[in-house]
Amino acid sequence: VTATTTAHALKPNLTDPSCLNSTHPSYNHIDITTFMHIFPSIYGILCSVGVIANGLVIYAVKACKKKMVSDIYVLNLAIADMLFLLVMPFNIHQLVRDRQWVFGNFMCKAVVVVDVSNQFTTVGIVTVLCIDRYIAIVHPTSEKRTIQWTIVINMLVWLGSFLLTVPVMLYARVVRRQHLEVCMMYLDGPEDMYWYTLYQSILGFIIPLIIISTFYSLTLYHVFSSIRRVKRKQSVWAKRATKMVLMVIALFLICWSPYHVIQVINLTNNNPTIAFVYAYNISICLSYSHSCINPLMLLIFAQNYRERLCHRNAPHTLSNDLHSL
Template identity: 90%
Template sequence: RTASTVVVYTDNFTGTSCLSSTPPSYSFVDITTFMHIFPTIYGILCSVGVIANGLVIYAVTVCKKKMVSDIYVLNLAIADMLFLLVMPFNIHQLVRDRQWVFGNFMCKAVVVVDVSNQFTTVGIVTVLCIDRYIAIVHPTSERRTIQWTIIINMLVWLGSFLLTVPVMLYAKVEQRQNTEVCMMNLDGPEDMYWYTLYQSILGFIIPLIIISTFYSLTLYHVFSSIRRVKRKQSVWARRATKMVLMVIGLFLICWSPYHVIQVLNISNHNPTVSFVYAYNISICLSYSHSCINPLMLLIFAQNYRERLCHKKVLRSSQQSSKVTVIKADGSSANNELITTTAPPSDPKRAPLSTCVL
């Protein structure tokens, strides 16, 4: 998955497939359109995504009483932020007609971050779904702690890194038509076939099965127990479940088209113009996940908005007054005393520092 790629077939899909010696029926489809439209779209996604993820990271880190779900949200935001920080390299390559000018090391680094973002994102969404199942179906589980959640997220990052080993081996700068291109230089169509299956099965199909299974069990438990629990508890459960459903739904909407087209490309030896456009749009849609996900949390998750607004309220409620300090020598000096207005004590109101996803 690389933004600069507009070529399909066996010498296509920089970052996700291979380049072979067999030339395609055509190399580019309306390259001018892609060169002008997609860099602008990617630039907007990158700018908005960095700001949104930065706000989410800030909202989580300022929270003193972090919940388990906070850790998942924080790691998801960090993964998206890392990817967005290397997106300008892809935009530059797209503007330069796929020409790579940053050297072999940066080629490997950018593609590794790109691919690891896919595995990290789906990994965190998967374990988040499992966590939601445990929180609602087995709320007294002793394993659901901040410490265990941190360890689980570390394992997700480690697993994502290990799954990018093929990318580290095959991503390199190659000379193609008098132009240096950053690409996955696999040996032929068979390698492309196996790598595509490897990426789609481990990065989408298996996680999708796990997500569907656990979320179905969670929904079944929530709706079957509404009559047997207090209304307040059932409202909380449904609210938390809906929020996670939004995260999962957004992931599926953004990533399903990309993986479907990747699999279709294996047997598509003569891609049409529509297929090329669909492929590039699917890449753009997958990129948008890193931007839309934090925006969705900031818009629909009330606790994150409250944290950001709470900081502003605290700053505006600070009152400054001048006090006179009498020194030992008899002189005086004016000092500014800052007093902070404490928030009202209301036992019915949950603390703003507590997060429930």
């Protein structure tokens, strides 16, 4: 799979079955075409559920008159996911039309930029939220945890994410292939694809994962050290902290690990099997699902969201519900 025949290295467009068929004699074109036709429906469901869930999260946060630090992070996370989900119909349309892009070069660049920017923004916000949780639990008297400072941090995350999409702005374009116009990342050769894939995986997955794991481990260490000192008084809080920590890390790993692992494997995979193509497209679907699962997790496990949506007076803030994050 060369750089010019692989999509976005590769996210908004999926692998082209006709290209793979020519490099692998045993490739079943009918099977993979049928398999690919499933994805528009899956993406449509993810988009619909995600827009509703993120809309409810945004409403729940806005409904709180006195916002806390965690509310700002959650609000920005929901906005980032919502922006991505609002451009997903363009990708769905391209899949339904067998990868044909009809919206022009400007919209092609815009959709791909929003797509990739969402990855960096979401991971960035989750990372700084982890650091904030560490400070809140280990250094609760810190004067840096203010609403104003939190807004500045989130603005820097958005700015950093936008700057990280500069390569996407340069390479995303409409390319004419086999009498079709396709929106894709048109990289000049295997070497460019190699560096872009490493760029995306290191900055969008490996470094954030190291930071998240480090700060969650330090937070858990502090929690269980406190339990040994005060015994049962914080046992409930500790169990809840452990559960939420494992849930957030598991969600991050399940949704993004397959995508980045397969991206790296794809660099040296010149003769992809049908199983690899199935795994490749499923990994893309999992990465997309992160924008839908994020708000659902908050709506299910953060009690104050449900209380706000039901217009009940919540004695505690959302920050308390997320204090174990």
